[in-house]
Amino acid sequence: MESCHALPGIGAGTGNDSVPFRVVIVGRPNSGKSLIFNELTKVYSIVANYPQTTVAPSSQVIDIFGRSVLLVDTPGVSSLLVNSPDERSTLDALIGQRPDGVLFCSDAMHLKQSLMLLVQVMELGLPTVCCLNKVDDTAACGMIIDSAALSATLSVPVVELSAAHGFGFDALKSSLRQLMESKASYRDCSVPVSYQPFFQEMATTIRSLFPLESRPSCGLILLYLQGDQTASNWVAKTLADGVLCKLQGMVEEFRQKYPANRVGLLLFQNRLAFVEQLTGTILRQASYVPPSPARHAERLCRHPVYGWFIFLAILWMTFKGVGIGAADLGGWLDSTLFSPATQLIGENISYPLLNEFLVGQFGLLTMGLANAMVTVVPILAIFFLIVNLLEDVGYLPNLSVLANRTLRPFGLTGKAVLPLVLGTGCNTTATMSSRILETKKERLLVSFLVALGVPCSVQLGILMAILATMPFSALLLVLGSVLLTTVACGLLMNHLVRSGKKKVVFIQELPSFHWPHWRNILLKTYYRVKWFLVEAVPMFMVAALTMFVMEKSGLLQVIKQLLHPLITGFLSLPDKTTEVFILVLARREVGAVYFKQMVESGEIDYVQIVTGLIVITLFIPCVSNTMVMLKEYGVRWAVSTNLAIIAIAVLVGGAVNHLLRLFV
Structure with a gap:
């Protein structure tokens, strides 16, 4: 031509x-x-x-x-x-x-x-x-x-x-x-x-x-x-x-x-x-190229046996890095900056309502700004640093190959690993990135699994920070319950969601491993933390303001009374946990941070911590993710998914609570 x-x-x-x-x-x-x-x-x-x-x-x-x-x-x-x-x-x-x-x-x-x-x-x-x-x-x-x-x-x-x-x-x-x-x-x-x-x-x-x-x-x-x-x-x-x-x-x-x-x-x-x-x-x-250690590392990372050990080792290092490093950094920020600042503000404001509005239990500075900066930012910075390192080296595509056979029973291929892993950064981003999947069934399944069982970066970091201070059994119970629930629901959804005639074939390009570009890693960490500050800090402030108004108006007490049989009865959690679930409805990480404070203050016991973490992790996705689901998949799918996830989270949390009460 x-x-x-x-x-x-x-x-x-x-x-x-x-x-x-x-x-x-x-x-x-x-x-x-x-x-x-x-x-x-x-x-x-x-x-x-x-x-x-x-x-x-x-x-x-x-x-x-x-x-x-x-x-x-x-x-x-x-x-x-x-x-x-x-x-x-x-x-x-x-x-x-x-x-x-x-x-x-x-x-x-x-x-x-x-x-x-x-x-x-x-x-x-x-x-x-x-x-x-x-x-x-x-x-x-x-x-x-x-x-x-x-x-x-x-x-x-x-x-x-x-x-x-x-x-x-x-x-x-x-x-x-x-x-x-x-x-x-x-x-x-x-x-x-x-x-x-x-x-x-x-x-x-x-x-x-x-x-x-x-x-x-x-x-x-x-x-x-x-x-x-x-x-x-x-x-x-x-x-x-x-x-x-x-x-x-x-x-x-x-x-x-x-x-x-x-x-x-x-x-x-x-x-x-x-x-x-x-x-x-x-x-x-x-004519001659010397053998590369990177090629050997790539093969090990996707090996059907050694690859899983490497994956578990990476998870463990991430768990320890976030749980210990973020706690030390957050404690330093609190002791050197925010605690003295809030104490100074509290001592110099004599008007009680304004004092409580700024530095009280639901204070704009204590619950809002301090929670975001002291608790979340250190966790987010360390978590993103580790994830960005894995991204830059080229580990994730090899993980896709490793997980391909595991994902087949869910109606997915190894290509779904990318949005699922991205969900640990942001559920909203993961739902959007499901566009890379070829069939509508795959996209629907991934959006459901992300909303149900994949905590976002902040929530996952807080989860790790809490579990790092707990006995190892708590880690096994929480992660085991979330994983089993996600697996069971994924298998069920694979049979419920209709598939088209198109057969999906998994073909994954494997980029070469290379030494990390630290400038790119640090720059990406900086921007991801910056985007969190721009988007989420105002939400923390709004959440604090909302809780303050609900408490002063008496609405919070009414909601607690309505949910009392469910919260204190079926889940065996204190009334105060109602405030956590209200916050989770707006932003998962806001509720998770508030729950972390309850753990640190000793307000809840071992079983309540495990139950609470399971429910929060499985609970309804944040508003941003829900809006993306509405845009991508329609009102029917978004509403039915959210209602199903709420029911699943409460039922699984209650079941674990009652089982543990029999033995603990």
């Missing part, structure tokens, strides 16, 4: 310097797109050494040599024939939202796979700059890539880059400037891939149905022939009804001879042959 004319109407440069030049960053998962976006925009977004870190496009206007550029970071895709909602958003950014150019992020460590995607992007006729990222890793592996030959063959600028170390960005900016100054628009498809004659005949026929100014690129036509929904939507919007019916009849006749799956296979084979030939000319491998 040598003359596949492109579509000027979609994404053509405006030629108006006052309008930002729109550049979309595209690449395979874990190729370094977000690192490039961060470096160019100076606006931080989360990056990690595993795929699907980005689940929705994000954009920022930047200045490159005096010209405004709207830079769009998109979720990673392995092919333009997409499966999941996050991948669909990338294709929409390329076809439906008029980009002026593409910044293609090629992973030099997976060159063939990257070139397969680059060919598809170039077939859309978009002006493209290719950055060859991770050239530092290829050098360490003895791989030498001739970027000049690659550029000459594809007729696109190729920039060697190491985004993790900040190398090559000046050259990248210069290439983007040249792209803007060239006033390039959609151009003829110039990728020298040889396709079968019937493809070219069909493409010529399809193009003839479109007006000259809106004829589609060869890439869009090929997507349409494969039944892609985004391409089909574009065609339906562009053609008049009569012409559209004629086209659909032609395509239906074509698909009877060449079904969509056969078309896809032929296109793949043609592109693969071209890429194999290209890499054979531009890639050289050193």
